[in-house]
Amino acid sequence: xxxxxxxxxxxATVDKLxxxxxxxxxxxxxxxxxVPRENIVEAVSIAKASGFxxxxxxxxxxxxxxxxxxxxxFSVVYNMRNPEGNGRIFIRxxxxxxxxxxxxxxxxxxxxxxxxxxxxxFGVTFEGHPDLRRLLLPEDFDGHPHRKDFPxxxxxxxxxxxxxxxxxxxxxxxxGADPGLTGWKGGAAKGAHSEQEFGQGAGMxxxxxxxx
Amino acid sequence: MGLRDLFEKDVQELENExxxxxxxxxxxxxxxxxxxWPATFGLACCAIEMMQSTNARNxxxxxxxxxxxxxxxxxxxxxxxxxxxKKMAPIMRRVYEQMPDPKWVISMGACASxxxxxxxxxxxxxxxxxxxxxxxxxxxxxxxxxLVYAVQQLQKKVRGEAFDQHGxxxxxxxxxxx
Amino acid sequence: MSAQDxxxxxxxxxxxxxxxxxxxxxRINVGPQHPSTHGVLRLxxxxxxxxxxxxxxxxxxxxxxxxxxxxNRTYQQGVTYSNRMDYLHGFAHDLAYVLSxxxxxxxxxxxxxxxxRVALNExxxxxxxxxxxxxxxxDMGALTPFFYxxxxxxxxxxxxxxxxxxxxxxxxxxxxxxxxxxxxxxLPAVEAFLGTFPKMIEQYERLFAKNDIFVNxxxxxxxxxxxxALDWGLxxxxxxxxxxxxxxxxxxxxxxxxxxxxxxxxxxxxxxLSRMLIRVDExxxxxxxxxxAIGRMEPGPIRDPxxxxxxxxxxxxxxxxxxxxxxxxxxxxxxxxxxxxxxxxTESARGELGYYIVSDGxxxxxxxxxxxxxxxxxxxxEPACLGGMFADMIxxxxxxxxxxxxxxx
Numbered sequence: 001x002x003x004x005x006x007x008x009x010x011x012a013t014v015d016k017l018x019x020x021x022x023x024x025x026x027x028x029x030x031x032x033x034x035v036p037r038e039n040i041v042e043a044v045s046i047a048k049a050s051g052f053x054x055x056x057x058x059x060x061x062x063x064x065x066x067x068x069x070x071x072x073x074f075s076v077v078y079n080m081r082n083p084e085g086n087g088r089i090f091i092r093x094x095x096x097x098x099x100x101x102x103x104x105x106x107x108x109x110x111x112x113x114x115x116x117x118x119x120x121x122f123g124v125t126f127e128g129h130p131d132l133r134r135l136l137l138p139e140d141f142d143g144h145p146h147r148k149d150f151p152x153x154x155x156x157x158x159x160x161x162x163x164x165x166x167x168x169x170x171x172x173x174x175x176g177a178d179p180g181l182t183g184w185k186g187g188a189a190k191g192a193h194s195e196q197e198f199g200q201g202a203g204m205x206x207x208x209x210x211x212x
Numbered sequence: 213m214g215l216r217d218l219f220e221k222d223v224q225e226l227e228n229e230x231x232x233x234x235x236x237x238x239x240x241x242x243x244x245x246x247x248x249w250p251a252t253f254g255l256a257c258c259a260i261e262m263m264q265s266t267n268a269r270n271x272x273x274x275x276x277x278x279x280x281x282x283x284x285x286x287x288x289x290x291x292x293x294x295x296x297x298k299k300m301a302p303i304m305r306r307v308y309e310q311m312p313d314p315k316w317v318i319s320m321g322a323c324a325s326x327x328x329x330x331x332x333x334x335x336x337x338x339x340x341x342x343x344x345x346x347x348x349x350x351x352x353x354x355x356x357x358x359l360v361y362a363v364q365q366l367q368k369k370v371r372g373e374a375f376d377q378h379g380x381x382x383x384x385x386x387x388x389x390x
Numbered sequence: 391m392s393a394q395d396x397x398x399x400x401x402x403x404x405x406x407x408x409x410x411x412x413x414x415x416x417r418i419n420v421g422p423q424h425p426s427t428h429g430v431l432r433l434x435x436x437x438x439x440x441x442x443x444x445x446x447x448x449x450x451x452x453x454x455x456x457x458x459x460x461x462n463r464t465y466q467q468g469v470t471y472s473n474r475m476d477y478l479h480g481f482a483h484d485l486a487y488v489l490s491x492x493x494x495x496x497x498x499x500x501x502x503x504x505x506x507r508v509a510l511n512e513x514x515x516x517x518x519x520x521x522x523x524x525x526x527x528x529d530m531g532a533l534t535p536f537f538y539x540x541x542x543x544x545x546x547x548x549x550x551x552x553x554x555x556x557x558x559x560x561x562x563x564x565x566x567x568x569x570x571x572x573x574x575x576x577l578p579a580v581e582a583f584l585g586t587f588p589k590m591i592e593q594y595e596r597l598f599a600k601n602d603i604f605v606n607x608x609x610x611x612x613x614x615x616x617x618x619a620l621d622w623g624l625x626x627x628x629x630x631x632x633x634x635x636x637x638x639x640x641x642x643x644x645x646x647x648x649x650x651x652x653x654x655x656x657x658x659x660x661x662x663l664s665r666m667l668i669r670v671d672e673x674x675x676x677x678x679x680x681x682x683a684i685g686r687m688e689p690g691p692i693r694d695p696x697x698x699x700x701x702x703x704x705x706x707x708x709x710x711x712x713x714x715x716x717x718x719x720x721x722x723x724x725x726x727x728x729x730x731x732x733x734x735x736t737e738s739a740r741g742e743l744g745y746y747i748v749s750d751g752x753x754x755x756x757x758x759x760x761x762x763x764x765x766x767x768x769x770x771x772e773p774a775c776l777g778g779m780f781a782d783m784i785x786x787x788x789x790x791x792x793x794x795x796x797x798x799x
Contacts, residue, residue, distance in 0.1 A: 059746065108621065110623025113766065136798055137450060171462065257474060268537050297453050300430060307423050
């Protein structure tokens with residue numbers, strides 16, 4: 001597909017998703033459309049019919065500790081591409097704690113393992129999934145590890161002379177996230193460089209970035 | 213030389229003539245040490261280096277590990293090669309218990325010995341907490357030569373020639389159960 | 391008693407003893423520890439005699455929590471973690487991760503670094519396919535090809551050790567370029583390899599490609615049609631063996647791949663034989679790319695000179711206070727990409743590989759999602775094995791080439 005066709009297909013898809021409540025965001029050559037929860041299956045089938053016929057991935061993001069985030073806690077992203085491989089669209093849904101989403105395994109059989117992994121790691125359930133159970137963790141595991149309030153589970157390091165080192169505190173002190181006794185917070189104040197989220201933010205070189 | 217010479221001559225003379233003296237236990241331990249057959253327990257990247265240690269360049273078969281037995285019931289030593297996740301730990305214990313005595317465990321790599329670079333909710337931080345380990349091999353992954361050296365150290369331990377970190381001699385493997 | 395009767399009597403129910411005859415499928419558990427060399431994969435197989443009527447992979451026995459661990463390390467430290475997933479094609483993961491971060495940061499990687507990256511990536515692809523052939527044939531009972539392929543792999547591992555210092559699990563790529571320049575012995579070593587390897591590929595083909603046992607064991611086994619493969623999300627050489635010429639090095643080129651001249655082998659049959667033979671062809675194409683990449687290497691820098699990403703050269707530290715501050719901040723905290731999300735799709739030896747990185751402006755990534763090819767490819771085991779014989783299941787697993795470190799992340 002040439003560049004012009006691809007841009008046309010992408011634009012057509014975005015236009016078709018707009019009546020469903022789709023909100024467009026772009027970053028360099030990445031296009032993402034956020035749709036409300038009720039319309040997700042229809043949005044994915046519209047994207048499939050408009051040329052993005054292959055599903056690459058379904059995954060979740062937990063925005064609990066993201067600085068300046070308003071809105072629902074989780075975001076489930078559907079990464080779809082066209083058969084030639086050069087076009088890609090991300091369809092996002094924002095869901096809250098304890099919410100569930102309709103499954104898309106009817107459209108793509110490949111979504112089976114992917115949705116199970118989102119359930120396993122975040123706790124987002126999928127209605128209508130043929131076999132929704134844990135994928136990567138033991139069956140009797142408690143909790144959903146990729147949530148931000150689930151600890152990493154680090155074991156403290158014991159040195160030969162009996163001294164204990166807590167890796168998380170050590171790392172926080174090193175990168176300045178934990179000010180410690182001196183109060184120095186380093187440069188790791190989150191979000192210091194750009195105020196825009198998945199948008200055309202200023203790059204590290206100080207110039208304006210990105211074309212849509 | 214006749215049978216009489218066996219009782220009359222000196223031990224050193226006889227050894228120079230080619231007669232070897234040993235206890236039966238030492239003989240059995242020597243035989244055991246030179247035919248340690250590993251059970252295939254390759255988990256992750258270290259398993260690839262374990263495979264490389266059996267290839268033509270670093271040939272582990274010349275030290276006695278002729279074949280890697282798939283069934284734990286036919287194996288002597290379990291080389292835990294790779295990171296052990298908490299989901300896999302009960303299964304590893306089960307495989308270890310299926311191995312007949314005497315058996316040994318080599319913990320290969322940093323992840324098996326101490327959790328390695330993965331200090332998190334999913335990895336067992338020391339395989340020694342699941343099975344008793346005889347030899348730890350550091351490295352990420354250890355070179356095949358390092359694994360061959362570890363097997364040689366295990367052979368020394370089986371024969372009773374090894375010492376632990378305090379200098380105490382480690383006992384030879386038992387020839388038979390009493 | 392035939393094998394089928396044995397299967398049925400093994401699950402005899404109480405009703406049978408009282409006169410009613412009920413048959414059930416036999417449920418067998420394969421793994422997670424088993425003779426097949428593909429790692430800790432567990433399969434629950436429903437058998438009707440010898441025929442597979444249901445197969446479900448149970449995975450997670452190597453789950454390491456890479457994503458969550460990488461969210462607690464700086465961006466530069468992430469390079470240590472990425473190649474431990476797909477340990478056979480480690481450079482693919484390193485490259486995908488580094489490309490995503492560079493996209494976020496708009497780093498400019500110099501030409502020399504790109505050429506070296508591509509050359510090492512393709513050499514690693516060859517090494518991965520060599521293990522595929524060796525262990526695949528080992529699963530089928532052929533012991534000799536394993537030693538032949540490992541001999542070539544040792545040559546490649548020597549090259550990697552020359553450049554990176556380690557044979558496997560490299561820490562050579564950096565965001566913005568490479569760790570250090572290649573030594574002088576690199577080019578002669580690679581050229582020696584390129585000189586001998588084509589004859590070795592012919593040797594492998596003579597060894598097994600026309601062997602009757604090999605062909606009869608694999609022909610028309612585990613057929614995945616084009617539609618099935620696309621529906622189940624298959625990517626990589628297994629998809630190309632089913633007739634879809636999708637290769638991200640051509641479709642969405644990255645890291646300078648658009649400059650190289652190479653073909654994409656495609657087979658139409660979709661059976662295990664095509665999946666095996668296509669990787670032999672891919673090794674030839676990779677050789678072409680390596681030859682072109684090292685032919686075009688010009689002397690030059692190997693890291694993005696931007697001080698916010700790369701350490702300043704040591705000579706500057708004596709004169710410039712600013713350089714010292716950059717050095718200090720980079721070493722202690724690491725660099726801070728701007729807020730945003732980035733994804734770059736690359737082609738690993740197993741399929742589409744990409745790192746979706748969410749940055750919140752701090753020195754550690756906020757969310758790292760790795761689109762691993764083996765996890766999605768493993769789902770295709772179900773349509774490939776259903777209706778086939780139990781003994782063909784091993785061949786299907788081998789030909790789909792899953793790496794359990796990649797599957798379980």
